[in-house]
Amino acid sequence: MKTYTYTEKKDTRSGFGAGLAELGRTNPNVVALCADLIGSLKMEKFIEENPERFFQIGIAEANMMGIAAGLTIGGKIPFTGTFANFSTGRVYDQIRQSIAYSGKNVKICASHAGLTLGEDGATHQILEDIGLMKMLPGMTVINTCDYNQTKAATIAIADYEGPVYLRFGRPTVPVFTPADQTFEIGKAIKLTEGTDVTIVATGHLVWEALEASKMLFEKGISAEVINIHTIKPLDETAILESVAKTGSIVTAEEHNIIGGLGESVARVLALHKPMPQEFVGTNDTFGESGTPAQLMEKYGLNAASIVLKAESVIKRK
Amino acid sequence: MPSTQYLNDLTIQVRRDILRMVHKVNSGHPGGSLGCTEFLVALYNVIMTRKEGFNMDGIGEDLFFLSNGHISPVFYSVLARAGYFPVEELSTFRLIDSRLQGHPTTHEGLPGVRIASGSLGQGMSVAIGAAQAKKLNGDKHLVYSLHGDGELQEGQNWEAIMYASAKKVDNLISVVDLNGQQIDGSTDHVLPMGSIKQKFEAFGWTVVEIEEGNNIVSILEGMSEAKSKTGQGKPVCVLLKTVMGHGVDFMMYTHAWHGKAPNDEQLAVGLSQNPETLGDY
Secondary structure (H helix, E strand, O other), X not given: OOOXXXXXXXEHHHHHHHHHHHHHHHOOOEEEEEOOXXXXXXXXXXXXXXXXXXXXOOOOHHHHHHHHHHHHOOOOEEEEEEEHHHHOHHHHHHXXXXXXXXXXXXXXXXXXXXXXXXXXXXXXXXXXXXXXXXXXXXXXXXXXXXHHXXXXXXXXXXXXXXXXXXEOOOOEEEOOOOOOOOOOOOOOEEOOOOOOEEEEEOOOHHHHHHHHHHHHHHOOOOEEEEEOOEEEOOOHHXXXXXXXXXOOEEEEEEEEOOXXXXXXXXXXXXXXXXXXXXXXXXXXXXXXXXXXXXXXHHXXXXXXXXXXXXXXHHHOO | OOOHHHHHHHHHHHHHHHHHHHXXXXXXXXXXXXXXXXXXXXXXXXXXXXXXXXXXXXXXXXXXXXXXXXXXXXXXXXXXXXXXXXXXXXXXXXXXXXXXXXXXOOOOOOOOOOOOOOOOOOHHHHHHHHHHHHHHHOOOOOEEEEEEOHHHHOHHHHHHHHHHHXXXXXXEEEEEEEOOEEOOEEHHHHOOOOOHHHHHHHOOOEEEEEOOOOOHHHHXXXXXXXHXXXXXXXXXXXXXXXXXXXXXXXHOOOOOOOOOOOOHHHHHHHHHOOOOOOOOO
């Protein structure tokens, strides 16, 4: 079985900052907007190198989304930066009307998504953003798993014409994807080959899925792990090819199971190949204060939970 | 520049378009549309520098954003009669498969529309973004936006108003249609807003008032003054005092016709008060 290792842990938001800085050097149409969270979004380098292409909006996210939509009229490619909660739930109608329905080329870049924001608690830990964004017609939804993938995704979405929601997080997590891996929107990445169960994971849960696959291997269970960084458009082919082999599937995400990746996968299976599925995610609940590790443990978003779900889904075959 | 006679004729023709459009589908918003007819006729035919054809980027020309999207009938009529799309297409307003949706959208590819609007309070932010893009592009042309007075009750406007002055967006002219009416009654009845002029001034804007917002000559004078005040470090607000339902006597001075279409009889009266000038669609 293929195993993955890492030499350092980094935050995915720093991958965004690095990608944005690179875009600042390579694409003169890229502009950045922030609602008073420059440091949290790691946007300093872009701002330092391109002060005229940065717009500090202040604590006014609705205005930021509208200004971003307006900047596209004139050929700019705006990247907005704030926390995931304020990037989506707070400004849903602005995104819906001024960006998605208007077909504007805005890149909504959202940090501090999910429970791993930690101690700030439920007001800031959005677990519904993937659902909100994937429901918008024409919106591409991406949730990256580590520093390298976030950097690559940030660069890739500048070349894609259309609105994109790019979701990443606050804590440091293992860097295990290759630094030179090209990011292809909508193209899943198979991380391990397996025959007993497919584990489809996104964001911070991808590493946990790899850890789970090792634990399962020791129990004699062969798991195929797929990194599904793009939730919409979903790589249906990759999922269906995998489950044709394994006959069961576990989805894993740092998000409510209602409205998340798991439901998108379930739809694909219901249409093409109904089979047992188990869901790793929060279950219709808000988060709370705590360390990221404590929260992921309490809400069942770690390797151990994935192992349990894998074992139970296999029994349902 | 077109003659005042032509502009007056066009105004009357646009009023006829508005009445016929909303009557046909028994829905839509004639009140605010009629109140802003002179303004949009003047804007598109005299005030703005426009290029031939339509390019979404709008580089090298003035831009307009309609924030109070429900007055789509007047917007569509003025766009069509300015040559953006065939006048005959006005007959498809609000019908299935039409590019002329109930509220304006880019989604159906209607030339002349650069943003969807309808959910209120979003247009000024978009206009600011477009104005800042013009500055980045070294494009000296202006950006105009139109807002209802009731619309100012949406909080996003005040985020935008604060931002525009703080960031010296001085290539923007935001026009507020001060008709004093909204769906549930007068603005003073629903949510008194005090002095909108003082509010914009307190937020650091230059304010120009047009007392006769249904008089083409007054509009041209006022907008000329507004243009002369751009480029001086402050965004410019124009307070356009209009009468909702202007030009159709039974629709004037009331909120009743905000979102209600005339019946056959009322249509006939309205049209008789606005005899055909340039030809119906």
